[in-house]
Amino acid sequence: MFKGLPLFLLLISFTVQAEQWPGEQWPTAPKITGPAVEALEAYAFPARDDNTRLGIRTDALLVVRDGQIVYERYGAATTADTPHLTWSISKSLMATVMGVAYGEGLFKLDDPVAKFYPVLEKHPAIKMADLLHWASGIDWQEDYEYAPLKSSVVAMLYTRGHRDMAAFTADHDSYAPAGQAFRYSSGDSNLLAAALKTMVGPQRYPDYPWTALFDPLGIRHATWETDATGTFVASSYAYLTARDLARIGLLMERNGRWNDRQLLPEEWVAFNRQPFGGYKADQDEAVPGGQWWLNRSAEGAPSPWPDAPPDTFAALGHWGQALYVIPSERLVIVRYGDDRDGSYRHNELLKRVLGAVRP
Amino acid sequence: MKLFRRLLLVLFVVLLGWGWHERENLWAFPDIISAYTAKEYCSCRYVMNNDAEYCRGYVKQWLPAELTDNAAQKLVSASGMGRINSAQWQGERQGCRLNP
Numbered sequence: 001m002f003k004g005l006p007l008f009l010l011l012i013s014f015t016v017q018a019e020q021w022p023g024e025q026w027p028t029a030p031k032i033t034g035p036a037v038e039a040l041e042a043y044a045f046p047a048r049d050d051n052t053r054l055g056i057r058t059d060a061l062l063v064v065r066d067g068q069i070v071y072e073r074y075g076a077a078t079t080a081d082t083p084h085l086t087w088s089i090s091k092s093l094m095a096t097v098m099g100v101a102y103g104e105g106l107f108k109l110d111d112p113v114a115k116f117y118p119v120l121e122k123h124p125a126i127k128m129a130d131l132l133h134w135a136s137g138i139d140w141q142e143d144y145e146y147a148p149l150k151s152s153v154v155a156m157l158y159t160r161g162h163r164d165m166a167a168f169t170a171d172h173d174s175y176a177p178a179g180q181a182f183r184y185s186s187g188d189s190n191l192l193a194a195a196l197k198t199m200v201g202p203q204r205y206p207d208y209p210w211t212a213l214f215d216p217l218g219i220r221h222a223t224w225e226t227d228a229t230g231t232f233v234a235s236s237y238a239y240l241t242a243r244d245l246a247r248i249g250l251l252m253e254r255n256g257r258w259n260d261r262q263l264l265p266e267e268w269v270a271f272n273r274q275p276f277g278g279y280k281a282d283q284d285e286a287v288p289g290g291q292w293w294l295n296r297s298a299e300g301a302p303s304p305w306p307d308a309p310p311d312t313f314a315a316l317g318h319w320g321q322a323l324y325v326i327p328s329e330r331l332v333i334v335r336y337g338d339d340r341d342g343s344y345r346h347n348e349l350l351k352r353v354l355g356a357v358r359p
Numbered sequence: 360m361k362l363f364r365r366l367l368l369v370l371f372v373v374l375l376g377w378g379w380h381e382r383e384n385l386w387a388f389p390d391i392i393s394a395y396t397a398k399e400y401c402s403c404r405y406v407m408n409n410d411a412e413y414c415r416g417y418v419k420q421w422l423p424a425e426l427t428d429n430a431a432q433k434l435v436s437a438s439g440m441g442r443i444n445s446a447q448w449q450g451e452r453q454g455c456r457l458n459p
Binding site: 050083084149154157158160222223225239338 | 398417
């Protein structure tokens with residue numbers, strides 16, 4: 001009966017050994033080469049014009065397959081040691097930090113946010129899940145550059161809101177009942193950061209992203225800026241090297257597990273990757289899950305990145321910042337940029353990376 | 360002519376009403392350029408550790424801003440549209456923050 005067991009154990013130990021994880025450094029595999037890699041570089045790294053600032057301007061491109069670096073290139077001032085601004089990738093990072101708090105049992109998805117952040121009592125119906133879906137119903141204007149006078153996000157980061165961003169958000173009126181409609185909002189993300197402060201307490205809070213997430217993953221040089229009340233600017237201001245951001249990607253690719261430790265509950269990652277039901281087709285550039293973007297079709301519309309597998313999901317930020325995760329391809333891609341004209345296309349990059357890594 | 364004056368008056372009243380309605384946004388608006396420049400230059404220079412020349416190009420906007428970088432204190436001030444704002448580096452983990 002136990003005849004097969006030693007062989008079984010041997011096989012198990014082989015599979016465990018075969019799985020690559022970064023220690024202090026990333027393992028590297030032979031670099032991918034060939035015409036498909038040249039096609040990828042032709043797209044991602046065209047000649048850069050710093051006067052016009054037109055076109056695709058990639059600062060970093062890092063491809064990790066099976067837990068090993070297979071491609072890495074930097075542009076302009078950025079190097080492997082640069083903690084690059086991630087802009088709205090920060091939102092997905094905060095969701096990952098919150099996932100650890102969720103695993104500690106510090107909150108439930110249907111908890112009212114006002115339970116942790118009483119300033120929000122003007123909006124008592126908003127639940128944690130609603131913020132995570134960008135569905136608070138708060139009347140927020142996210143436009144960055146085209147409506148500067150009315151932009152809630154510009155006012156939050158630079159003028160009326162920068163001292164206390166969560167309170168600035170809470171002070172807005174509603175336009176819809178909580179949990180019903182999607183409207184992308186940096187304010188929603190910063191309310192999450194404010195709620196976290198009560199959950200973990202003011203003593204643990206300033207170090208919590210490090211103790212909960214960055215340290216266990218071996219991320220040594222992260223910066224996360226706060227507002228004047230010490231609340232993390234979860235919407236915009238986390239800085240990581242490309243290699244360190246890829247560690248978050250690998251954690252997500254492997255369902256919240258890091259080596260033999262289940263850092264995020266699997267149900268948390270499943271929530272991140274579940275499309276929000278209140279999203280209408282083409283409301284945004286991809287389908288929102290729980291503070292992550294999904295390559296899923298909504299209401300019969302084509303999926304946002306048709307050349308990438310349907311299980312592709314991403315953290316996306318202003319000016320072309322992106323962390324793509326494709327579990328079915330065992331692939332993590334970090335792309336930092338300084339795109340000022342919006343000509344960069346996620347689908348085109350994904351298509352060319354897939355072409356370069358597939359045998 | 361009478362009609363024209365009346366139209367002008369109506370337009371003026373509408374403008375006044377809009378200005379009152381948007382008074383908070385209008386008052387805050389001129390701060391955007393200098394606050395953006397001070398904060399993002401500070402982070403470009405002292406968080407991302409890019410060189411000064413690169414960071415000046417990085418924060419360049421369609422409206423001009425004057426920038427002063429006190430490297431010893433990692434304190435960055437910027438002025439534009441008649442307003443001045445400054446940002447201060449706080450530490451390795453906290454990065455830069457606009458001064459109140």
